[in-house]
Amino acid sequence: MPKYATTSCCSTRKVGSGLLSLSAQQVKDLAAQALLGVTEEEIGVLSPAINQTLQSIEEIRKAPVSEGEPTVNGGEGGERLRADQVCLSCPQEAVLSNAPKQFDACFQTPLVLEE
16 A cells, blocks of 8 residues: 655645745655656656646736626627537447457456555
8 A cells, every 4th residue: 555645735835935836755745645656757857847837826826806707608698609419420349449458349448446
């Protein structure tokens, strides 16, 4: 059973900086919690990318949202949508021909959850 980190990513806020940031170890711990196998090289690539995303989220949080009315749909008067129509699709045999494994006319995938 994998070890789970005792801290959450919410505890990574730097006091006074207003920026969220994750260390390489925290990225590694989160990957383990998500049962993702990542290498040290991937952690080196992921850490800056995740931190850039967190900084972008922090910038979005600073946006003034108290002005104006909330919107449900960005379009004026609704969007034009096409009518649902039944159309021909690929034959099942053609779609399944690329499957590495099949079972009962379906794609067979490896188990991803631990018991």
